[in-house]
Amino acid sequence: MKTVEVLLPKPFDHGFDYLVPDGVELGAGDYVRVPFGKQSVLGVVWGAGKGDVPIAKLKPIAEHFSHLPPMGDTTRQFIEWVARYTLSPRGMVLKMSLPVEESFAPKKEKLPKSKAGKKVVEELGEAFEKVDVQPIAKPPALSDAQREVTETIAARLDKGFSVTVIDGVTGSGKTEVYFDAIARVIEGRGQQAERAISPRSGSPCDSQEANHGAKQTLVLLPEIALSTQWVERCKARFGFEPLVWHSGLTPAKRRESLRAILTGEAKLVVGARSALFLPYANLGLIVVDEEHEQSYKQEDGVLYHARDMAVARAHVQNLPIVLVSATPSLETVNNLREGRYEKAHLPERHGGVHLPQVSLVDMRQEKLDSGTWVSQRLRAAIAETLSAKRQVMLFLNRRGYAPLLLCRTCGHRFACPECSSWMVLHGNKTKGQLRCHHCDHRDAVPKACPACLKEETLVACGPGVERVAEEVAALFPTARVEMMTSDTMDSLKVAEMTVQEMTEGSIDILVGTQMMAKGYHFPNLHLIGVIDADLGLQGGDLRAGERTYQLLHQVAGRAGREQEQGQVLLQTYLPDHPVMLALAAHDREGLEQLELVAREDAVLPPFGRLAALIIDGPQESDVVHACRQLSLKIPKHADIRVLGPAPAPLTRLRGRYRYRFLLRSPKRVALQPYVHEWLSQVPLPNAIRLRVDIDPYSFF
Numbered sequence: 001m002k003t004v005e006v007l008l009p010k011p012f013d014h015g016f017d018y019l020v021p022d023g024v025e026l027g028a029g030d031y032v033r034v035p036f037g038k039q040s041v042l043g044v045v046w047g048a049g050k051g052d053v054p055i056a057k058l059k060p061i062a063e064h065f066s067h068l069p070p071m072g073d074t075t076r077q078f079i080e081w082v083a084r085y086t087l088s089p090r091g092m093v094l095k096m097s098l099p100v101e102e103s104f105a106p107k108k109e110k111l112p113k114s115k116a117g118k119k120v121v122e123e124l125g126e127a128f129e130k131v132d133v134q135p136i137a138k139p140p141a142l143s144d145a146q147r148e149v150t151e152t153i154a155a156r157l158d159k160g161f162s163v164t165v166i167d168g169v170t171g172s173g174k175t176e177v178y179f180d181a182i183a184r185v186i187e188g189r190g191q192q193a194e195r196a197i198s199p200r201s202g203s204p205c206d207s208q209e210a211n212h213g214a215k216q217t218l219v220l221l222p223e224i225a226l227s228t229q230w231v232e233r234c235k236a237r238f239g240f241e242p243l244v245w246h247s248g249l250t251p252a253k254r255r256e257s258l259r260a261i262l263t264g265e266a267k268l269v270v271g272a273r274s275a276l277f278l279p280y281a282n283l284g285l286i287v288v289d290e291e292h293e294q295s296y297k298q299e300d301g302v303l304y305h306a307r308d309m310a311v312a313r314a315h316v317q318n319l320p321i322v323l324v325s326a327t328p329s330l331e332t333v334n335n336l337r338e339g340r341y342e343k344a345h346l347p348e349r350h351g352g353v354h355l356p357q358v359s360l361v362d363m364r365q366e367k368l369d370s371g372t373w374v375s376q377r378l379r380a381a382i383a384e385t386l387s388a389k390r391q392v393m394l395f396l397n398r399r400g401y402a403p404l405l406l407c408r409t410c411g412h413r414f415a416c417p418e419c420s421s422w423m424v425l426h427g428n429k430t431k432g433q434l435r436c437h438h439c440d441h442r443d444a445v446p447k448a449c450p451a452c453l454k455e456e457t458l459v460a461c462g463p464g465v466e467r468v469a470e471e472v473a474a475l476f477p478t479a480r481v482e483m484m485t486s487d488t489m490d491s492l493k494v495a496e497m498t499v500q501e502m503t504e505g506s507i508d509i510l511v512g513t514q515m516m517a518k519g520y521h522f523p524n525l526h527l528i529g530v531i532d533a534d535l536g537l538q539g540g541d542l543r544a545g546e547r548t549y550q551l552l553h554q555v556a557g558r559a560g561r562e563q564e565q566g567q568v569l570l571q572t573y574l575p576d577h578p579v580m581l582a583l584a585a586h587d588r589e590g591l592e593q594l595e596l597v598a599r600e601d602a603v604l605p606p607f608g609r610l611a612a613l614i615i616d617g618p619q620e621s622d623v624v625h626a627c628r629q630l631s632l633k634i635p636k637h638a639d640i641r642v643l644g645p646a647p648a649p650l651t652r653l654r655g656r657y658r659y660r661f662l663l664r665s666p667k668r669v670a671l672q673p674y675v676h677e678w679l680s681q682v683p684l685p686n687a688i689r690l691r692v693d694i695d696p697y698s699f700f
């Protein structure tokens with residue numbers, strides 16, 4: 001009896017042996033369904049049986065999805081690579097590749113082979129009918145700089161692994177340029193760079209018939225940027241809807257999408273980070289837009305950075321990859337400098353519109369009444385902008401009304417019962433609510449202070465967007481003020497309405513958080529005021545400066561998108577800080593240079609490697625004990641430094657106590673084998689959870 005090893009989307013590093021029923025031919029990569037305990041589970045044949053369990057005890061494969069092309073060798077190699085890199089069980093990585101429960105929709109296993117084939121063709125037909133084919137917008141005539149970049153990228157298509165970084169200011173046509181590359185790949189024109197762009201058919205299916213070289217493209221976007229605006233633009237350009245992959249898909253939709261991806265029927269897939277792991281039938285190009293975005297780092301389950309893993313996938317599968325940003329990450333900047341990546345530069349905004357004028361408001365010189373946050377200078381600029389019938393955007397990266405509520409009499413502060421953090425006041429004191437921004441615990445605001453029992457003594461401290469909106473509404477009573485935060489945007493409809501109203505001009509002042517910094521285009525927006533430009537610089541994160549620059553640069557990029565130069569005022573108490581100076585002078589390279597030197601001196605990324613161990617549990621004493629056990633077994637290594645254990649800055653989260661170790665090594669020394677060896681010597685009790693974060697981006 002033949003046996004095969006089947007890898008299952010379960011927390012095991014190894015596969016399990018199963019019997020192959022008579023008359024069934026199975027090879028590596030084949031999709032199968034197998035019994036597992038009481039469950040029936042989808043898995044992938046990983047190789048020949050290992051023979052570690054007697055044949056008599058093995059169960060047979062329940063179903064072979066013979067109509068599906070097997071998972072390719074390089075996709076399986078990529079899964080193996082990610083598992084090794086992130087020190088995760090291979091089964092957990094497979095789970096990210098096969099995020100469906102039991103089957104692919106719809107079931108067709110009972111059909112004999114020939115009929116199954118016919119069925120697939122019918123389904124393809126159905127899918128084809130569903131494709132909303134529209135007249136394709138003629139691609140715009142590209143500028144010289146844009147054409148140069150498209151040609152550079154076109155020349156790398158179908159030529160194996162390469163990393164191209166499209167580095168260009170907001171509005172310079174980066175999207176336009178990578179759309180050109182997508183068009184070539186999905187129409188199989190990869191090597192025909194010289195041919196004019198003339199999309200002839202809107203159908204992804206029929207271009208597959210006509211062009212043998214047609215391949216799939218994957219575009220990764222930060223979750224937040226997966227907007228209707230992007231999809232509409234895509235539809236207009238290519239004439240069909242891209243397959244949008246995100247965490248909110250229904251199980252049925254997810255199965256259907258997965259099938260389209262692994263048969264190759266879906267030519268263009270756009271998704272947030274999780275789309276990277278799907279088993280594409282014939283990937284030809286990966287694009288990572290906004291490559292510098294922090295949200296590419298997955299902080300749950302398998303901890304990975306999707307941009308880095310995307311480069312790894314491109315390398316394993318020998319594909320070109322394009323990273324896109326107006327403010328590339330320092331990791332990418334360094335890879336460019338060292339010649340591992342190639343730069344494609346778009347230096348100017350399309351149509352010659354100037355970058356906004358950025359000025360610093362020195363808050364040390366401003367005299368503000370207590371409980372107000374808008375400086376005289378910003379007020380004057382708002383008044384001027386409103387009287388010119390132009391729009392204003394105020395930015396503060398803090399949801400809610402105030403970050404802290406305290407008792408004026410006894411000093412009591414409201415803290416989350418589950419986390420070591422203060423409760424944030426949402427709404428005003430009388431009809432407000434206290435919310436924990438870490439675990440979402442919510443409490444009503446009490447009438448009296450729970451500590452001293454006095455009434456009318458609670459005061460809100462510090463600003464959130466709601467409070468700033470209240471302040472400007474009082475300052476400019478005739479202006480139409482709206483807010484845009486992830487609270488008001490819980491429903492996508494509200495978000496799109498706000499974007500629409502802002503675009504049409506029925507809002508005068510939009511007050512918002514990070515949410516509104518992303519890629520929106522508001523033609524009449526002239527002035528942007530940043531209430532607390534220093535906010536991101538607090539707390540000694542190694543990327544604080546880099547990130548603050550990226551975020552504020554992006555916020556600033558919303559101003560003056562058409563014709564007239566926009567204006568940006570940054571309120572800061574640190575007007576001499578290199579980040580503030582770089583923002584005012586549009587001097588990204590100067591800041592990069594400073595940061596690179598500082599990171600190199602400290603052997604920090606991109607010049608050194610970091611890994612974090614996060615140990616948590618419901619009892620602090622158990623966590624401390626586990627840390628002590630780990631400390632005793634720290635292996636000796638000349639090039640690796642282990643810091644800690646130390647209580648995490650957020651020591652309690654959702655009721656669990658958290659401690660951390662931080663490991664650091666020079667670039668040439670990988671940390672994974674070291675961590676693997678260390679952890680294998682320290683068994684931990686079940687109540688203790690230990691997570692390994694390779695290349696950590698958060699340190700709280």
Ligand code: ADP
Nearest residue numbers: 140141142143169170171172173174175176350
């Ligand atoms: P980015 O991705 O760099 O922000 P986009 O590709 O979104 O830039 O381009 C910004 C705007 O300029 C879009 O509305 C786009 O359609 C337009 N645009 C870019 N290049 C051209 C061009 N060559 N001709 C006409 N419009 C263009």
Ligand code: ZN
Nearest residue numbers: 416419436439
């Ligand atoms: Zn909490």
